Amino acid sequence: MNYFKWATTILLLLTILILSPLQSLASFKFSDVPAEREYFKEVHYIANKGIVNKSINFNPRDKLRRSHVAKMLVIATGNQNVPLINMKIVGLDPASEQYKYANIALQKGFFILNSNGRFNPNEEIKREEMAYALSVAFKLSEKVTAQKPLVLTDVSNHKYAERINGLYYAGITQGDNKKFLPQEKLIRSHFALFVARALDKQFALKVKAPDQQSSVKYVKVKTGDDKDPLNVRSAPSASSKIIDALPNGTLVEVIGSTGVWLKVNIAGVEGYIHEYYTTTNLDSDKPAPIPPKPEPPTPTPSAKLMGKVTVTNLNVRSAGNSSAPLVASLKIGQKVEVLSISGYWAKIRMGSTTGYVHKTYLKLLNQTGNPLRDRVIVVDAGHGGHDPGTVKSSQTEKTITLNVSKKLEAKLRSAGAKVLMTRSTDKYYSLEERTNFAKSNYAEAFVSIHVNAAGFTAKGTETFYDSSSNVNATESRDLATFIQRNIVQKANMVDRGVKDSRFYVIRNNNVAAVLVELGFLSNADDYKKLTSETYANIYADAIYQGLYQYYYKQ
Incomplete structure (x- = not known):
């Protein structure tokens, strides 16, 4: 009899578990968060911790409101059971959930009431205010020093510069092409990434000091006089035009050199400075040496x-x-x-x-002939087989990307390139298989082609590269820039920009690697182009021209 009761109890428990909507992370998946998205693991991680609700859709591109951020940070920091204090928050009912989480968030200093005593729970939050809240919640703030300079170039004079610097060096965010974009509205997928990285180091970005980055070099301006800035010139010559002046102690990114002249990048503008007025010791305060007479540049060897x-x-x-x-x-x-x-x-x-x-x-x-001749280029048509990718009106991402990829393959082969296709048929390959394929075939460049989807208003082309793991981040950014520019111009697409992101196939490559999102199948205008054979040729030609220009650039 006892045995019968025990067996019945076990059977009942199993039935409850099977029928329960609270599924484990292994089985639960948001329908609008495909596995290839950079935020796939992070979104499901915070859902499993109860920071966001498990439902059919996550809506990764939706903008977040102040009330959403308050609730997520309160739960993420384990403060959801903190007793409320007597606090008047204009416009909020003390019995409401919004009041509860706003009350706790204000207690903890995540937010500050405005001058009218309002919390504005339904106001879409900007990235700058998110940075403040996240920094306070996880105690992340870094003074800007030579050891930890402000890498994100658009917040040098921002009131939250130290807090944003803290997020950078904690591996929370590395911005978009070295820009934090403080005035941009925060979207759900980005905040999921930030919270997961703050909670668990397995998700944090790999942070490198400027002088330790494998593909980026920094120097410090050392003129010997705080009142004497260093001229930045338009060409590697003392007689060329002065285009900027850098104060003593400025950290500057070096992207090349010609003899004694360093080619530098200053907020996206390229110029030249004399190397004798710089030091690679970023902590050195010794005056700069008096430079000898500049020697002529070393001639570039002549070869095929x-x-x-x-x-x-x-x-x-x-x-x-x-x-x-x-x-x-x-x-x-x-x-x-x-x-x-x-x-x-x-x-x-x-x-x-x-x-x-x-x-x-x-x-x-x-040095002679077509710049693409003999270059080993992997073309990766996204999705395939049982994974159709984005779908609309029977049109699938896997079909569109394969069509464009084959046309690109033909153009590259005619230029003499050694082209390798991760797939040439409607077959599924894992992301790992695609990157391993590139490495085992000694790839020199990798282009992954995809199609986007979101709300019907989202439209345009965007091209991604990775700086978190790929040692050739600078080369990847160059390639992405050429491809993006050509697609926007040739296909007349909305320019959504070149973006630094951690998609699997580009962060697990070690050569110039990009992921191209041609357009949004969910948008009526983009849909017409993406499903047009004429535009398939235009897209392929634009990517070809981007690769050509990348290799043409010496």
């Missing part, structure tokens, strides 16, 4: 194939393997003659010295 170094330091070895003795070291932007390539190893010559380098860290540049 050149390699341009894309990382700060590149080891040159005596043989084509990572255990061979070192014979030299190359700097970012330096060019060498490429004698031959075997797999991932390139035999190079610099002056009278020959050696071997890993070609991942070289941008290979043809």
Whole structure:
């Protein structure tokens, strides 16, 4: 009899678990958050912790209101049971849920009432106010110093600069192309990423100090006089036009060099500064040395194939393997003659010295003929097989991307490129299989083609690269910029910009890698183009031209 009761109880419990809508993270999935989105794991992580409700849709592109952020931060920080205090919040009923979470959020200092005593719970929140709330909630704030400079370029004079700096160095956000966009409205997918990264280090972005970044080099201006700025010139010559002036102590990004002149990036504008007025020791306060008379630039070697170094330091070895003795070291932007390539190893010559380098860290540049000839380019048509991607009126993302990819393949092959397709048929491959395919075939560039979907008003093209893991982030950004510009111009698309994001196939690549979202199938105007054979050719040609221009740039 006892055995019968025990068995019945177990059966009842199993039935409850099976029928329960509160499914585990392993089985629960929002219908509008596909696995390839960068925020897939983070969204389901915070849903499983009860920070957002589990339902059919997550609505990742919806804008967040102040009441939403207050509730999510209160729950995320474990303060949902904090006793309420007697506080008048204009417009909120003390018996309402909005009042409860606003009351606790105000107690904890996440928010501040406006001058009229209002919380404005239904007001869409800007990223700057989110940064303040998130920084207070998780105690993230960093003073701007030489060790932790302000990398996000659009908040240097912002009232929350230190709090935004704290989010950067905690691995919460790295902005969009080094911009935080403080006035932009916050959307649900971004906030899910931020909260998950704050709660669990497994989601945090990898943070590198400016002088330690593999594909980005910084120097510090050292003129020896705080009142004497360093001129930025339009060309590597003391007689060229002055386009800017940098105060003593300024940190500046170096993107190349010509002799003693450093090519620098200042808020998106390129110019040149003399290297003798700079130091690579970002903490040094010693006065700058008096520069000797500048020497003429070292002439670029003449060869059929050149390699341009894309990382700060590149080891040159005596043989084509990572255990061979070192014979030299190359700097970012330096060019060498490429004698031959075997797999991932390139035999190079610099002056009278020959050696071997890993070609991942070289941008290979043809000196004659088509810039694309012999370049190993992987074209990745998104989705496939049982995964249709975005669908509207029987039109599927997997079909559109394969059509454009095949047309791009034909154009690249006619230019002499070595093109590798992750899929040429309606077959499914995992994201890991796609990146492994590129690596095992010694890829030099990777282009993943997709189609977007959101509310019917969202439209346009956007192109992504990754700076969190990909050592060739700067090259990826260059390639993304060329492709984005061509699609916008040739297909007359709304320009949604080039964006730094952590999509799996670009963050798990180590070459110039981009993910292109051609347009929104959910938008009527974009839909007409995405389903047009004429525009399929235009899209393919635009991506081809982007690749051509990327490799043409020496």
